[in-house]
Amino acid sequence: VEPDAVTDVLIVGSGPAGASAALALSTYGVPNIVVTRYASLADTPRAHITNQRTMEVLRDLGVEEEVVAKATPQRLMGDTTFCTSLAGEELGRVRSWGNDPLVQAAHELASPTRMCDMPQHLMEPVLVDAAVARGTNLRFSTVYKSFVQDADGVTVTVEDRLRGDEYTIRAKYLIGADGGRSQVAEDAGLPMGGQMGVAGSINIVFDADLTKYTAHRPSTLYWVLAPGATVGGIGAGLVRCVRPWNEWMVVWGYDVTAGAPDLTTEYAESVVRQLVGDDEIPVTIKSSSAWTVNEMYAETYSAGRVFCAGDATHRHPPSNGLGSNTSIQDAYNLAWKLKLVLDGTASPKLLDTYTAERAPIGKQIVTRANKSIGETAPIFEALDGLSPQTPEQLWANIAARKDDTEAARKQRAQLREAIAFKVYEFNAHGVDLNQRYPAEGSAAVVPDGTDDPGFDRDPELYHQPTTRPGAKLPHAWITAGTRTLSTLDTVGRGRFTLVTGIGGANWVSAAGAQDLEIATVVIGPGQQYEDPYGDWARLSEVADGGALLVRPDGYVAFRHATAAASGEDAERLLTEAVRRILGHD
Numbered sequence: 001v002e003p004d005a006v007t008d009v010l011i012v013g014s015g016p017a018g019a020s021a022a023l024a025l026s027t028y029g030v031p032n033i034v035v036t037r038y039a040s041l042a043d044t045p046r047a048h049i050t051n052q053r054t055m056e057v058l059r060d061l062g063v064e065e066e067v068v069a070k071a072t073p074q075r076l077m078g079d080t081t082f083c084t085s086l087a088g089e090e091l092g093r094v095r096s097w098g099n100d101p102l103v104q105a106a107h108e109l110a111s112p113t114r115m116c117d118m119p120q121h122l123m124e125p126v127l128v129d130a131a132v133a134r135g136t137n138l139r140f141s142t143v144y145k146s147f148v149q150d151a152d153g154v155t156v157t158v159e160d161r162l163r164g165d166e167y168t169i170r171a172k173y174l175i176g177a178d179g180g181r182s183q184v185a186e187d188a189g190l191p192m193g194g195q196m197g198v199a200g201s202i203n204i205v206f207d208a209d210l211t212k213y214t215a216h217r218p219s220t221l222y223w224v225l226a227p228g229a230t231v232g233g234i235g236a237g238l239v240r241c242v243r244p245w246n247e248w249m250v251v252w253g254y255d256v257t258a259g260a261p262d263l264t265t266e267y268a269e270s271v272v273r274q275l276v277g278d279d280e281i282p283v284t285i286k287s288s289s290a291w292t293v294n295e296m297y298a299e300t301y302s303a304g305r306v307f308c309a310g311d312a313t314h315r316h317p318p319s320n321g322l323g324s325n326t327s328i329q330d331a332y333n334l335a336w337k338l339k340l341v342l343d344g345t346a347s348p349k350l351l352d353t354y355t356a357e358r359a360p361i362g363k364q365i366v367t368r369a370n371k372s373i374g375e376t377a378p379i380f381e382a383l384d385g386l387s388p389q390t391p392e393q394l395w396a397n398i399a400a401r402k403d404d405t406e407a408a409r410k411q412r413a414q415l416r417e418a419i420a421f422k423v424y425e426f427n428a429h430g431v432d433l434n435q436r437y438p439a440e441g442s443a444a445v446v447p448d449g450t451d452d453p454g455f456d457r458d459p460e461l462y463h464q465p466t467t468r469p470g471a472k473l474p475h476a477w478i479t480a481g482t483r484t485l486s487t488l489d490t491v492g493r494g495r496f497t498l499v500t501g502i503g504g505a506n507w508v509s510a511a512g513a514q515d516l517e518i519a520t521v522v523i524g525p526g527q528q529y530e531d532p533y534g535d536w537a538r539l540s541e542v543a544d545g546g547a548l549l550v551r552p553d554g555y556v557a558f559r560h561a562t563a564a565a566s567g568e569d570a571e572r573l574l575t576e577a578v579r580r581i582l583g584h585d
């Protein structure tokens with residue numbers, strides 16, 4: 001039977017994973033179709049924290065400026081507050097999301113981009129608009145039903161919800177970016193570890209002018225320690241800013257064994273009132289929905305020609321703000337590999353490196369996000385507020401910290417420490433930027449004989465750049481004439497790039513001799529790019545005439561510490577490296 005439509009890549013889902021896969025593929029000129037269940041994109045704020053790595057991806061895909069223009073800036077994100085309600089007592093704050101001066105410096109040193117708060121209902125249109133403008137064929141109200149695959153492609157049956165009928169789309173590859181209840185992942189039989197439904201949670205989206213409780217301590221998150229706040233949920237009650245300071249979302253837990261409460265407007269308003277702590281302020285409830293905290297990750301991200309990305313492969317709570325970030329980064333890892341396999345440059349073996357590189361990251365972030373929930377408990381412990389008790393007892397325990405007694409002094413110290421420890425959720429720069437794909441795990445990275453440098457400091461809190469193959473190219477400000485740009489701006493756009501310096505002419509010639517298109521970047525005095533601050537020289541970990549081969553996703557694939565001994569040597573070494581990366585050896 002002839003299919004009704006034909007494409008190279010069919011993507012199921014228009015969330016962060018599907019939309020960014022479509023955007024990257026269209027940017028690289030790969031024909032693709034997106035089918036998505038509903039008649040619109042996300043209609044609630046959902047994921048919002050957008051970290052520097054994701055901003056680097058969006059910069060390469062040409063939508064960074066638009067995201068920055070629409071997002072809440074970093075400086076309004078950072079006073080994560082713990083309180084008894086917004087109007088109630090404040091228990092302490094954590095400088096977050098790069099707003100601690102030392103962490104801010106680390107952010108500035110690590111990347112040309114800034115973190116921001118970009119709610120999902122604003123992010124998805126940016127990604128989808130750009131994807132469609134570049135060639136993506138998007139079908140709303142179209143539901144994935146099933147697939148069958150053979151040696152040459154995948155035939156997918158979809159349902160058109162407007163017409164009520166089904167049709168088939170034939171694609172060379174299928175991407176299941178269909179979220180936490182992924183039918184594609186299930187039909188592909190992807191093995192999963194962990195468990196779903198660990199705890200129950202409710203999101204309530206509402207409008208209210210909360211300026212007087214928030215503008216003086218600007219933050220994305222206000223955590224509320226109140227009676228009932230340890231039941232289910234994500235560690236405590238949460239008032240999250242969607243747009244300063246009028247659009248909000250509350251996250252509140254429920255006992256998952258008892259099932260979700262009836263989400264009437266009255267119920268939603270009562271929860272909002274409890275967390276805001278003001279019965280007078282006008283509140284308009286916009287929507288409520290129940291969801292569960294999950295702790296699940298796929299061990300394999302693909303089956304034959306079917307690849308899954310995003311929540312389809314890692315399901316975890318919003319702690320650390322990793323959901324949409326990791327989804328976009330998955331798609332970015334996969335897209336260039338599909339492009340090179342589809343145009344015949346690479347062997348399909350290259351696609352095996354998708355699981356090899358991304359599955360360990362997925363498992364790591366699922367574990368981190370769930371651990372962060374547990375790390376809120378010491379704050380309640382400091383207030384003796386974990387065991388079942390009456391609200392009066394909890395308020396008395398909280399008030400006791402103000403006493404001039406030894407017990408109160410201890411309590412204050414314990415509370416300060418417990419709140420400060422939450423940097424692992426709110427200021428974990430390493431979690432955001434330290435993703436490495438070492439050659440020991442991935443065939444798309446060539447070992448250079450050096451030992452893994454590991455991390456000098458806590459790898460969750462501190463980013464440590466390196467050019468060892470498998471790491472992201474370090475950022476340094478360099479110049480081209482009067483223009484200042486990041487080293488990251490010289491790579492990407494779907495191409496491999498060879499980065500070298502004075503004495504690296506043999507590498508440049510060798511790059512030109514490959515079957516693969518490789519852009520070349522020469523950094524040094526009088527060259528195409530200059531390094532006036534010496535930052536690149538300090539970060540590159542290679543001699544001036546050494547070479548880095550950087551993949552389209554900005555990861556170092558091959559490194560040679562010194563100038564090549566001869567032109568033949570450079571060509572042989574680079575050819576061997578390219579063959580390994582493309583899966584031809």
Ligand code: FDA
Nearest residue numbers: 013014015016017037046047143144178179310311318323
């Ligand atoms: P995502 O779930 O975003 O997208 C899946 C897509 O697939 C959707 O377009 C859907 O319509 C489509 N789809 C599903 N089945 C389909 C089918 N059979 N056929 C066609 N299309 C299909 N995270 C966070 O960090 N902070 C938060 O506060 C929240 N809050 C939140 C609330 C709610 C209600 C949800 C559902 C999720 C969150 N999240 C969140 C999680 C965050 O939204 C999530 O991590 C990312 O959106 C994951 O992106 P994906 O693209 O993988 O899936």
